[in-house]
Structures are given as C-alpha cells and as structure tokens.
Amino acid sequence: MHTICCDIGNYSTLISTVTGRTASPILKMRSLVLNVTHNSEVREGVHNALNPLVVVNHKHYKLGRQAGLFHGHLSAAEAGKSRSDIALPLLLAATPQDFEGEVKLLVPRRDETSEKLLRSAIVGTHEFCVNGRDVIANFTSVNFYEETKSAAKFAFESGAIAPNDVCLCVDIGGGTFNATVCAYDDDIFNTRFYKSYPNSGGIALAKAISNTDVVKSFRKAVDTSKILDAITESKTYIGNRPDYSFAEVFDDCVDTWFDALLTRVLSDVEEHLDEVTQIIWCGGGAELIQDRLTQTGQTVLENPQYANINALIHFSKTPHLVAVA
Structure with missing residues (x-):
C-alpha cells in the first residue's frame, strides 16, 4: 500500500510518502505558489526541492520561499489552502x-464543498514535470483527516498523554488554530469537543504586527508573509534588513495574541474544563510561547510543527503483524 501524507499548512507544507512501514523524509516547503506560465521565471535549472518549478496542465508554478520574492504570489494563509491551484x-x-496509491490530507475541519473540489482536482492520473524531471502518478483516492485530533490520538499512543487522562489539545498553525478535548473511553478514542478558528493563528499575529505604528513607519509596505517568515525564523526584522525591525512591539503583540487565543478556547471548552487533566500544545505557533506554557505546567509536544504529519504517517504505516501460536 502506497500513501502520500500531506499537511498543506497555511505557513508551510509537509509531505511524506509511506510504503508499508517505511516513510520518506518529510519534505518541508513554504506554502507559497506563483503562476509563471507567461513569465521569464519559467526557465529551468534555477530551482531545487524546497523551491521547485512544477509544470502541470500546461501551467508553470514556482513554489516555496522563492515564489514569495515575486509580486502576485498566492499564500495559502491568505488565499486558502483548499484551492486546487x-x-x-x-x-x-x-x-x-x-506513484500509485491514496492521498491523505490533513484539514482544520471537514468541509464537503472544499473536499469535493480537491478530490476532483487530485484523483486520477497526472503527467507533470518537477524541476525538469518528467513524472507520472496515479492518485486513486483522497481521504481527509482533521488535524489536532490526529496529533492528540498519537500523543496518547506514544505515551505523551497517560491512558486515563482527559486532554485539551490546542494546535496553533499559520492560519487556523484548533482546540479539542479528547480521551480514551472503553479503549475507544473519543472527541468530546472540537473547534477550528480560522485566521487566528500565526497570520493573526503577523497582521497585528503589520498594523503597529512601528511597521507602518517603514519606508515601504511590508507583506504579511514576510512578517510570518521573520517570526518563524525567530527574527524580529524583515528579511535581511535589521533596520526594518519590529522588536519593540513584538513581545506586546505576542502577549495580546496569545491572551486572545486562550480566552476564546477556555470560554468555548468551559463545560469540559472540570474533567480536563492535561493540556497539550502543538503546531508551529506553540514554539513562540513554549516558555510561558511550560512554566505553567502545560506540555508542548516534541517538534510541535510536525505533530500532525508525524501522527498521520504513524497511522498510515502497515501495522506490525502479531504472531499467533
């Protein structure tokens, strides 16, 4: 059985191919796309695995961080990662x-319309080109899995959460953030609460920073994706321009953003709080607030940005065979 596990995040895309019990290394790309069909950037030989040039359906797409260097690129955080283009x-x-097999896609929430459009674009045989290399692949099916639930279930199975715990898992992504209350009841994984909050993750923090007087005082307008890049790289300035610094407002913006997230989550899960015994965090945004979370006894999953894709890979592997006497 061959499976492609894919987490098209609002900030970055994580992909791995699973065959049996083996998974390929996770490829991480910035979730930026630029259609260069009628542009000089179509030329080959200037791209790599993290910034590839993909040719499909007679269209040429520059992907990754390099796409963000050009005007007119599409950001998954702003355009919507359910778009087939x-x-x-x-x-x-x-x-x-x-490749022939299924595709497993992580989504923040199930949406019948979006899933139908993605299935129609993905399922079938595709002849395409990646960095000058011709490829043919057949996607037999597309299945969708709600993120955060996957990470929480894997946390139980890997021992990060005790079997009898009731867990509140908060997942902060580049665009959305999700919250779920879950537990194992009679050996069955059960979701007691789940909600996805669009446009409230890292992009909300980036937009808050861009709206400060400090950033507005820069001599040129700053794209939100550039601020996302900076904070993801643990920088407080834009690109290679230390003079374009937002350091003086960063901590206050993070505090305001985090307090707003926490207030919304605690309000929505109020009826479940008495039964929650452990709070865990995952997603790339959790790294920004890891210190304050651990100081309050809460748990940030190891490699939080990869928590969901690692869970999907784990559950996609062929189970170990049990010898029967």
Whole structure:
C-alpha cells in the first residue's frame, strides 16, 4: 500500500510518502505558489526541492520561499489552502515517479464543498514535470483527516498523554488554530469537543504586527508573509534588513495574541474544563510561547510543527503483524 501524507499548512507544507512501514523524509516547503506560465521565471535549472518549478496542465508554478520574492504570489494563509491551484502543485512537487496509491490530507475541519473540489482536482492520473524531471502518478483516492485530533490520538499512543487522562489539545498553525478535548473511553478514542478558528493563528499575529505604528513607519509596505517568515525564523526584522525591525512591539503583540487565543478556547471548552487533566500544545505557533506554557505546567509536544504529519504517517504505516501460536 502506497500513501502520500500531506499537511498543506497555511505557513508551510509537509509531505511524506509511506510504503508499508517505511516513510520518506518529510519534505518541508513554504506554502507559497506563483503562476509563471507567461513569465521569464519559467526557465529551468534555477530551482531545487524546497523551491521547485512544477509544470502541470500546461501551467508553470514556482513554489516555496522563492515564489514569495515575486509580486502576485498566492499564500495559502491568505488565499486558502483548499484551492486546487495551490494544493495540487504543492502535492505534485513531492510525488515520486510512478506513484500509485491514496492521498491523505490533513484539514482544520471537514468541509464537503472544499473536499469535493480537491478530490476532483487530485484523483486520477497526472503527467507533470518537477524541476525538469518528467513524472507520472496515479492518485486513486483522497481521504481527509482533521488535524489536532490526529496529533492528540498519537500523543496518547506514544505515551505523551497517560491512558486515563482527559486532554485539551490546542494546535496553533499559520492560519487556523484548533482546540479539542479528547480521551480514551472503553479503549475507544473519543472527541468530546472540537473547534477550528480560522485566521487566528500565526497570520493573526503577523497582521497585528503589520498594523503597529512601528511597521507602518517603514519606508515601504511590508507583506504579511514576510512578517510570518521573520517570526518563524525567530527574527524580529524583515528579511535581511535589521533596520526594518519590529522588536519593540513584538513581545506586546505576542502577549495580546496569545491572551486572545486562550480566552476564546477556555470560554468555548468551559463545560469540559472540570474533567480536563492535561493540556497539550502543538503546531508551529506553540514554539513562540513554549516558555510561558511550560512554566505553567502545560506540555508542548516534541517538534510541535510536525505533530500532525508525524501522527498521520504513524497511522498510515502497515501495522506490525502479531504472531499467533
């Protein structure tokens, strides 16, 4: 059984191919796409695995961080990662030659309309080109899995959460953040609460920073994606311009952003709080607030940005065979 596990995040895309009990290294790309079909950037030989050029359906797409250097790029955080002109090129960029099998996509919440559109764009045989290399692949099906639930279930199975705990898991992504209350009841994983909050993750923090007087005083307008890049790289200035610094407002913006997230979550899960015994955090945004979370006894999962994709990979592997006497 061959499976492509794909987490098209609002900030970055994570992809791995699973065959049996083996998974390929996770490819991480910035979730930016630029259609360069009628542009000089179509030329080959200037791209790599993290910034590939994908040609599909007679269209040329520059992907990754390099796409963000050009005007007119699409950001999954702002354009919507369910769009087929974003999802399909990102998926194909990491698809191996002669792949045949299913695609598993992580989503913040199930949406019948979006899923139907993505299925129609993905399922079938595709002949395409990645960095000058011709590829053919057949996607037999597309299945969707709600993120955060996957990370929480894997946390139980890996021992990060005790079997009898009731867990509140908060997942802060680049665009959305999600919260779920879950537990194992009679050996069955059970979700007692789940909610996804669009446009409230890292992009909300980036927009808050961009709206400060400090950033507005810069001599040129700063794209939100550039601020996302900076804070993800643990920088408080734009690109290679230390003079374009937002350091003086960063901590206050993070505090305001985090307090707003926490207030919304605690309000929505209020009826479940008495039964919650452990709070865990995952998603790339959790790294920004890791120190204050651990100081209050809460748990940030190891490699929080990879928590969901690692869970999907784990559950996609062929189970170990049990010898029967």
